[in-house]
Amino acid sequence: MRRGPLGALAAALALTVMATACTGAGEVADSGEVDLDVSTGVTDDSIVLGSHQPLTGPAAPGYLAVSQGARAVFDYVNAQGGIHGRQIDYRVEDDAYDPAQTIDVTRQLVIEDEIFAMVGGLGTPTHGGVIDYLNEEGVPDIFPSSGALAWNNTDEHPLTYGWQTDYTKEAKIQGQYISENFSGQNVGYLYQNDDVGEDSQAGLDQYLTDEVVAREHYESEVSDLSAQVAEFERTDAEVVVCSCIPAFVALAMLEAASIGYEPQWVISSIGGDTATLQGLLAQFTQDTEAEDVPADAFLDGAVITSYMPRVEDQEDEWAQFFLEVYGEYGEGETVTNTHVFGMTQAVMVAQVLKSAGEDLTRQSLVDALESQEWQGPGLLPFSSSGGDHGGHEGVYVVQYQAGGTFEMVQEPRVTDREGGDIEETDFERLSPEALDFHD
Amino acid sequence: MSSPTGESAERATGPATGPSPDTSRRGRWRALPSPLRHLLLAALGLAAVTALLFVTGDLTALRLAAVGYTMLAIAGLQLLVGGSGQVSLGHGAFMMIGAYTMTLLVLHQPMLPIAANLLIIVAVSAVAGIAVGAATARLHGPYLAGATLILAVGLPGLTHRYHELLGGSNGLNIRTAGAPPFLQGVFTNSEWKALVVWTTVVIGLAVLATISSGRLGRRMRSLRDDETAAAMAGVPVGRTKVVAFVIASAAGGLGGGLQAYVLGTATPSSFTLVLSLTLLAALVFGGIGSLWGALWAAITVVYLQIWATDLARSLELSRNVENNLPVVFFGIVLILVLRFWPLGVHGALTRLGSRLRPSQTR
Numbered sequence A: 001m002r003r004g005p006l007g008a009l010a011a012a013l014a015l016t017v018m019a020t021a022c023t024g025a026g027e028v029a030d031s032g033e034v035d036l037d038v039s040t041g042v043t044d045d046s047i048v049l050g051s052h053q054p055l056t057g058p059a060a061p062g063y064l065a066v067s068q069g070a071r072a073v074f075d076y077v078n079a080q081g082g083i084h085g086r087q088i089d090y091r092v093e094d095d096a097y098d099p100a101q102t103i104d105v106t107r108q109l110v111i112e113d114e115i116f117a118m119v120g121g122l123g124t125p126t127h128g129g130v131i132d133y134l135n136e137e138g139v140p141d142i143f144p145s146s147g148a149l150a151w152n153n154t155d156e157h158p159l160t161y162g163w164q165t166d167y168t169k170e171a172k173i174q175g176q177y178i179s180e181n182f183s184g185q186n187v188g189y190l191y192q193n194d195d196v197g198e199d200s201q202a203g204l205d206q207y208l209t210d211e212v213v214a215r216e217h218y219e220s221e222v223s224d225l226s227a228q229v230a231e232f233e234r235t236d237a238e239v240v241v242c243s244c245i246p247a248f249v250a251l252a253m254l255e256a257a258s259i260g261y262e263p264q265w266v267i268s269s270i271g272g273d274t275a276t277l278q279g280l281l282a283q284f285t286q287d288t289e290a291e292d293v294p295a296d297a298f299l300d301g302a303v304i305t306s307y308m309p310r311v312e313d314q315e316d317e318w319a320q321f322f323l324e325v326y327g328e329y330g331e332g333e334t335v336t337n338t339h340v341f342g343m344t345q346a347v348m349v350a351q352v353l354k355s356a357g358e359d360l361t362r363q364s365l366v367d368a369l370e371s372q373e374w375q376g377p378g379l380l381p382f383s384s385s386g387g388d389h390g391g392h393e394g395v396y397v398v399q400y401q402a403g404g405t406f407e408m409v410q411e412p413r414v415t416d417r418e419g420g421d422i423e424e425t426d427f428e429r430l431s432p433e434a435l436d437f438h439d
Numbered sequence B: 001m002s003s004p005t006g007e008s009a010e011r012a013t014g015p016a017t018g019p020s021p022d023t024s025r026r027g028r029w030r031a032l033p034s035p036l037r038h039l040l041l042a043a044l045g046l047a048a049v050t051a052l053l054f055v056t057g058d059l060t061a062l063r064l065a066a067v068g069y070t071m072l073a074i075a076g077l078q079l080l081v082g083g084s085g086q087v088s089l090g091h092g093a094f095m096m097i098g099a100y101t102m103t104l105l106v107l108h109q110p111m112l113p114i115a116a117n118l119l120i121i122v123a124v125s126a127v128a129g130i131a132v133g134a135a136t137a138r139l140h141g142p143y144l145a146g147a148t149l150i151l152a153v154g155l156p157g158l159t160h161r162y163h164e165l166l167g168g169s170n171g172l173n174i175r176t177a178g179a180p181p182f183l184q185g186v187f188t189n190s191e192w193k194a195l196v197v198w199t200t201v202v203i204g205l206a207v208l209a210t211i212s213s214g215r216l217g218r219r220m221r222s223l224r225d226d227e228t229a230a231a232m233a234g235v236p237v238g239r240t241k242v243v244a245f246v247i248a249s250a251a252g253g254l255g256g257g258l259q260a261y262v263l264g265t266a267t268p269s270s271f272t273l274v275l276s277l278t279l280l281a282a283l284v285f286g287g288i289g290s291l292w293g294a295l296w297a298a299i300t301v302v303y304l305q306i307w308a309t310d311l312a313r314s315l316e317l318s319r320n321v322e323n324n325l326p327v328v329f330f331g332i333v334l335i336l337v338l339r340f341w342p343l344g345v346h347g348a349l350t351r352l353g354s355r356l357r358p359s360q361t362r
Helices: A003-020 A060-079 A099-112 A124-128 A131-136 A167-181 A195-204 A226-234 A246-258 A274-285 A295-299 A317-329 A337-355 A362-371 B004-012 B025-031 B034-055 B058-083 B091-108 B114-136 B141-154 B157-161 B189-212 B215-225 B227-232 B237-263 B273-286 B292-314 B319-340 B344-356
Strands: A046-053 A087-094 A117-119 A187-192 A212-218 A239-243 A264-267 A303-306 A382-385 A388-392 A394-401 A405-414
Touching (some): A060 A317, A099 B058, A099 B237, A167 A195, A167 A394, A187 A246, A212 A226, A274 A337, A337 A362, B034 B189, B058 B215, B058 B237, B215 B227, B227 B237, B273 B344
Parallel strands (some): A187 A212, A187 A239
Antiparallel strands (some): A303 A394, A382 A388
């Protein structure tokens, strides 16, 4: 055996291993300061905004509408002349809800597309994988589409600005509403077995203690909730709080109806889009005995919390405005509240871009976010300054009535995500004509 | 050998003829011991990758790293499926074991250097390989495939069962150290990580190639071709099958561990059944008969999505088509390859190569 080359190779290998052994694998050095006085992605006539969304794969049907809605609003803004003469170039990349792909497309957006800011990155596990990278590269990370508490962490991620009311705030208000309006009744929790469930329970438990008779969770891959609903019926839960996405709300309602169990449903904003729910209920009841039962019958009386305009509300000017804009600039026909989610986000992004001024740098955008006075289209006060990047600060409560109408049973209230009180608020919104979000 | 036929053959070729020393370049290359040959090739490959990293940016560094760890995982699968004839539909599960081992080690023992982490991952994956191999050693063909399918479908469920430790659906996020201080100016963090990945990959490939061209590889191929004949020739069938699984699981685990190191995240949604099937399909496409097939397969897995999306964008197709084109494209290409070049891309290239060199008779 030749000693020479083998020995040399062995020595090289040893050196390599030693070089990597200097630092532990997990010991990360502090990164330097980032320079925000740059206008990456901004030219005289365009602003490049990026987003990662699940456009294909199992999560796509529920969330495709978000980017469709946002795109419609940006097209509307561009048609009005843009923002300070610049057209918005909205680039959405598909990550199929796979965090590994999110990392790749985010790098592509930052390095190749040279986006000015990341807007509405969707999903907790997906966006959680890129939040460090975006902050390190100095890319403003505006309004992630998720209610996780992780987006409001200004010490570690100062460039991330939350948008959705986080799960704990929403759950606190739900808990208080139940304890006041359904006092004495048994309560069951149905929740998704990840941070949605954990954070929601943290909020609900601040107001509900002995009333809770059952806590059932589901994994996002299951297609059957019969065990969970059976448990609610067995423990005689008269109110069921559902911190779930629409597919599981529909499954739970159908399962309950099939065993003759009729609790009072209290549904979070992530699952409360009645337009989507009706579609899902119709789809799930196809080829079953309940085929002829209208979806409305299942939804009648459901209590839903939200913070956005509702597309079914005939008197909400923003909702009607969104219907018009989508009719002219959007793809497809039905407008659901998921479209409204994307459209509300887009209006607020356009608004803060306008406030950042003609001399548009990332620093001016951050300054605008920190000093912006928010007045809609959401119905709740919004926080993006002073160390609190929590976004919407609370929810309002509505009750659905068969036939497609709503009754607002509790006005918007705000709270924090710890043990603070829930307070009423008299928040005034500006109308679509008055709000300054395009030229 | 002192068989009668051997002696008479020698006498028939005449006296004074021993094997003449082959002093051609090819002959001298072949004379080197197999581990050395493969390590030299590995060093060459690493040098090529380093040169490539210097001329390209951060995004390509990430993708090169992806090609690297995918190639290592698929190479292990090639040894198992193409080498020993055991069809495994659960290779993604081994990658998942490696990925979660890496993230757990970095989260709970951040002071361990990366080399130590990789060694631990090899050990953990090997144990998993022994378990799976021992359980499936008596199975073959579709039954084996079904058993490994269980692994692919069932393992992600562990993250929900052990929610606290493994992070559930949201998975685990880690931050890994970049280049060491004295190399900070030379390499960016992404380039450093790609280099770490490729160093491990080339060493792993050298090991796999040495095994494949050695006695163990011969035994595995004999199992693939005819199990009964191999048993009669003295090949320990069960043990060799398990060893094949161990090698594949170690390679897969390393691939997954490197993925977690580069991406900084491990979630169950990255390791679904689709991953296992994609690895196998890509291997068939790349060439199931040779370790080089793993290279083409890895490039396909990483770049097909990107190129197909770019193609759809430049053709200005509707968004729906653009989103779904990569999958359809891959399916069509795979069907064509299976029909016309069953040995995959590498098989086609080898045939092309041998046709271009007709003068060399062997």
